[in-house]
Amino acid sequence: MATLLDQINAVTALNVRSIPQRGWMSAASVIAVALTITVLLFFLALANGLRATVEGSGSEDVAIVIREGSNAELNSVVTRDQLAILATGPNVAQRNEAPLISGELLVIVDGVKRSTGTNANMPFRGIGQEGLALRRGVTITRGRMFNPGTNEIVVGAGLLREFSGFEFGQTIRIRGSDWQVVGVFEAPGTVFESELWADIAVTQSLFNRPNVFQTMRVQLTSAAAMEAFTRWAASDARLEGLEILSERAYYARQASQSTQGFMAIAWILGIMMAIGALAGALNTMYSSVQARSAEIATLRIIGFSGWAAFFGTMVEALALSALGGVLGVAIAFLAFNGRTTSTLGSGFTQLVFKFDLSPGLVITAIVVAIIIGLFGGLFPGIRAARQKPQLELAAA
Amino acid sequence: MTDLIRLTDVEKSYTRGKEKIAIFDKLTMRIEQGDFVAIMGPSGSGKTTLLNLLGGTDRPDKGSIEFDGKNIEKLSEGKLTAWRSANVGFIFQFYNLMPILTAAQNVELPLLLTRLSPKQRRENVATALKIVGLEDRAKHRPRELSGGQQQRVAIARAIVSDPKLLLADEPTGDLDRTTADEILSTLQTLNRELGKTIIMVTHDAEAAKFAKRTLHLDKGRFDERELAA
Numbered sequence: 001m002a003t004l005l006d007q008i009n010a011v012t013a014l015n016v017r018s019i020p021q022r023g024w025m026s027a028a029s030v031i032a033v034a035l036t037i038t039v040l041l042f043f044l045a046l047a048n049g050l051r052a053t054v055e056g057s058g059s060e061d062v063a064i065v066i067r068e069g070s071n072a073e074l075n076s077v078v079t080r081d082q083l084a085i086l087a088t089g090p091n092v093a094q095r096n097e098a099p100l101i102s103g104e105l106l107v108i109v110d111g112v113k114r115s116t117g118t119n120a121n122m123p124f125r126g127i128g129q130e131g132l133a134l135r136r137g138v139t140i141t142r143g144r145m146f147n148p149g150t151n152e153i154v155v156g157a158g159l160l161r162e163f164s165g166f167e168f169g170q171t172i173r174i175r176g177s178d179w180q181v182v183g184v185f186e187a188p189g190t191v192f193e194s195e196l197w198a199d200i201a202v203t204q205s206l207f208n209r210p211n212v213f214q215t216m217r218v219q220l221t222s223a224a225a226m227e228a229f230t231r232w233a234a235s236d237a238r239l240e241g242l243e244i245l246s247e248r249a250y251y252a253r254q255a256s257q258s259t260q261g262f263m264a265i266a267w268i269l270g271i272m273m274a275i276g277a278l279a280g281a282l283n284t285m286y287s288s289v290q291a292r293s294a295e296i297a298t299l300r301i302i303g304f305s306g307w308a309a310f311f312g313t314m315v316e317a318l319a320l321s322a323l324g325g326v327l328g329v330a331i332a333f334l335a336f337n338g339r340t341t342s343t344l345g346s347g348f349t350q351l352v353f354k355f356d357l358s359p360g361l362v363i364t365a366i367v368v369a370i371i372i373g374l375f376g377g378l379f380p381g382i383r384a385a386r387q388k389p390q391l392e393l394a395a396a
Numbered sequence: 397m398t399d400l401i402r403l404t405d406v407e408k409s410y411t412r413g414k415e416k417i418a419i420f421d422k423l424t425m426r427i428e429q430g431d432f433v434a435i436m437g438p439s440g441s442g443k444t445t446l447l448n449l450l451g452g453t454d455r456p457d458k459g460s461i462e463f464d465g466k467n468i469e470k471l472s473e474g475k476l477t478a479w480r481s482a483n484v485g486f487i488f489q490f491y492n493l494m495p496i497l498t499a500a501q502n503v504e505l506p507l508l509l510t511r512l513s514p515k516q517r518r519e520n521v522a523t524a525l526k527i528v529g530l531e532d533r534a535k536h537r538p539r540e541l542s543g544g545q546q547q548r549v550a551i552a553r554a555i556v557s558d559p560k561l562l563l564a565d566e567p568t569g570d571l572d573r574t575t576a577d578e579i580l581s582t583l584q585t586l587n588r589e590l591g592k593t594i595i596m597v598t599h600d601a602e603a604a605k606f607a608k609r610t611l612h613l614d615k616g617r618f619d620e621r622e623l624a625a
């Protein structure tokens with residue numbers, strides 16, 4: 001006897017080659033799987049892109065100081081006195097004998113979205129002199145940094161892509177004051193790319209928030225210094241009510257709600273659609289077995305085993321769903337991978353990020369497609385295997 | 397002559413709902429090696445059921461079926477399947493070819509169950525197609541062939557692994573007289589020259605004349621005088 005594998009090969013080849021005879025139905029089930037995979041990937045890539053953006057933004061040796069319990073910068077307050085105390089903490093990095101710190105104020109301004117032409121919120125950040133140095137990976141790609149004490153702003157490249165009216169060299173009017181765009185900065189894959197930056201003192205005065213800071217950035221000498229710095233701050237009564245955490249932890253916390261939301265949508269929608277696609281696959285495979293019943297009976301009479309009939313059906317189902325999976329991934333790549341999108345992050349600021357189809361997500365998607373194929377082929381395969389090898393049944 | 401097949405006290409019944417329909421009750425018969433038997437009988441008399449029992453595609457409720465001195469009725473499902481592929485060739489009324497395979501590929505199917513090399517398989521397929529006179533149609537697909545030609549391909553498929561027994565259920569039921577006679581003489585040649593034992597079910601008295609003998613089946617019983625002969 002030849003091996004079972006040879007039998008399975010022969011029967012599978014027969015099945016797969018006869019798929020075109022059930023063309024429309026097979027195509028429909030391929031498309032159902034493809035759509036499921038595309039939708040699943042859409043939301044997973046969204047979550048992934050958001051997480052990558054946010055985590056990429058954070059350094060481990062930069063401490064963020066924020067008022068305890070404030071989920072967003074906007075409802076945080078750090079006083080000028082607290083700022084001064086924190087500047088004297090242990091392991092605070094120095095430059096030119098001054099601490100590398102930046103007290104910051106975030107205000108929300110309106111901008112016109114390019115895609116819709118409507119107004120949307122944009123974050124406008126006043127930063128200290130060391131604000132740029134305190135952000136890893138940020139480079140001025142056009143023009144220069146604003147000069148302290150002036151109405152100059154620099155604009156993030158991401159924001160520039162999404163909003164109109166902030167082009168390099170423009171003078172823009174915000175809340176009754178004129179600002180000049182003197183530079184464009186890039187901070188690839190980080191939240192900062194979606195912001196406008198100006199001098200903290202000018203921002204405080206022109207937005208009428210004298211001496212108010214919301215957050216503070218402190219450059220520590222190393223990531224390992226974070227713990228000592230935090231412990232020191234906790235022991236000082238004047239700093240009570242402030243929370244200190246690494247920039248990375250801070251951004252991860254901010255994004256977790258959104259990413260979890262996207263993941264939940266991805267899986268709820270994905271599973272619902274997968275059930276639909278499974279129903280389609282079952283239907284297709286049952287009719288395939290039905291259409292091939294005389295063929296299967298003939299093969300069984302000739303001496304092919306029930307296993308060969310089972311696997312032939314199984315492999316046909318898997319081939320169709322894998323094809324659907326690959327198609328779904330291809331659609332995802334063409335339709336949205338790498339595209340930028342934006343979302344209202346916590347604090348109602350516009351966060352620009354990319355759909356990110358990682359290899360892991362592609363594998364997840366293919367696995368989902370294969371699971372649909374496995375279940376879609378299982379029961380019809382059992383029916384095929386159980387078909388009796390009898391002449392009457394073989395009568396076409 | 398030696399017996400190829402011996403049926404002893406074979407019983408077979410089907411249950412339809414609550415009703416039990418007996419098809420065979422203590423059927424005993426023997427078929428010699430090299431025989432060519434035509435089986436005739438009214439619809440529902442049990443002809444196909446008998447072929448299924450003889451070919452190992454169904455099992456008796458009671459009694460024994462010996463083939464070449466070995467009992468087949470108690471073989472496991474897998475062993476019976478393997479036995480079938482080695483010992484029996486089947487010919488159907490509607491040919492039952494795989495539409496997407498060429499004539500040669502259809503004929504090759506039973507050989508995929510053997511350990512023959514691709515080269516040996518090709519040779520055997522060519523021989524089988526030559527025997528049925530279709531060597532020039534090897535690359536044609538079933539829909540490019542006439543009914544008679546398709547049945548010849550099916551006969552080639554049935555003989556390609558050189559089984560001792562050929563079972564044919566109304567092999568000419570779907571063919572016109574001339575074509576039917578051609579097919580029947582092919583079967584006759586296989587019987588006379590290659591020594592194949594053939595059991596053929598037919599409704600057609602003309603077809604039965606090609607066989608060495610004819611048995612009439614009615615309500616699961618053969619004509620005793622014919623059986624004894």
Ligand SMILES: Nc1ncnc2c1ncn2[C@@H]1O[C@H](COP(=O)(O)OP(=O)(O)OP(=O)(O)O)[C@@H](O)[C@H]1O
Pocket residue numbers: 392410411412419437438439440441442443444445446
């Ligand atoms: N799988 C089955 N289940 C129930 N009854 C069956 C089954 N197969 C056959 N029968 C019954 O057994 C009887 C004999 O059937 P069989 O197919 O052997 O007849 P036949 O002589 O081949 O008839 P025909 O000339 O119409 O082909 C019939 O009454 C048929 O309905």
Ligand SMILES: [Mg+2]
Pocket residue numbers: 443444445565
């Ligand atoms: Mg019949």
